[in-house]
Amino acid sequence: MNLFKTRQPEEPQAIEVSGRQLRCPICSNTLFWTRQAQLNTAVATFFNMDWANKSASCFICSDCTHISWFLGGQ
Numbered sequence: 001m002n003l004f005k006t007r008q009p010e011e012p013q014a015i016e017v018s019g020r021q022l023r024c025p026i027c028s029n030t031l032f033w034t035r036q037a038q039l040n041t042a043v044a045t046f047f048n049m050d051w052a053n054k055s056a057s058c059f060i061c062s063d064c065t066h067i068s069w070f071l072g073g074q
Contacts, residue, residue, distance in 0.1 A: 012062035
C-alpha cells in the first residue's frame with residue numbers, strides 16, 4: 001500500500017557515473033528517476049541566502065526508492 005501520493009512524470013532510466021552504470025546498492029536495480037536537491041547550510045539559511053548553496057544530483061531507484069546522492073549538478 002502506497003501511503004504517499006507522489007508523481008513520477010518521466011520514465012526511470014539507466015544512469016552512468018564516471019563511465020560506470022549506476023546500480024542500486026540495496027536491490028541492484030539499474031533504473032532511476034533523477035532529481036536535483038539543494039544542500040542547505042545553517043549560515044546561508046540564517047542570512048536568507050539558501051540560493052547560494054551547492055546542489056546535488058539525486059538518483060531514486062525505481063524499485064526500492066533508495067536515493068543515491070552525488071555532489072554537483074548532472
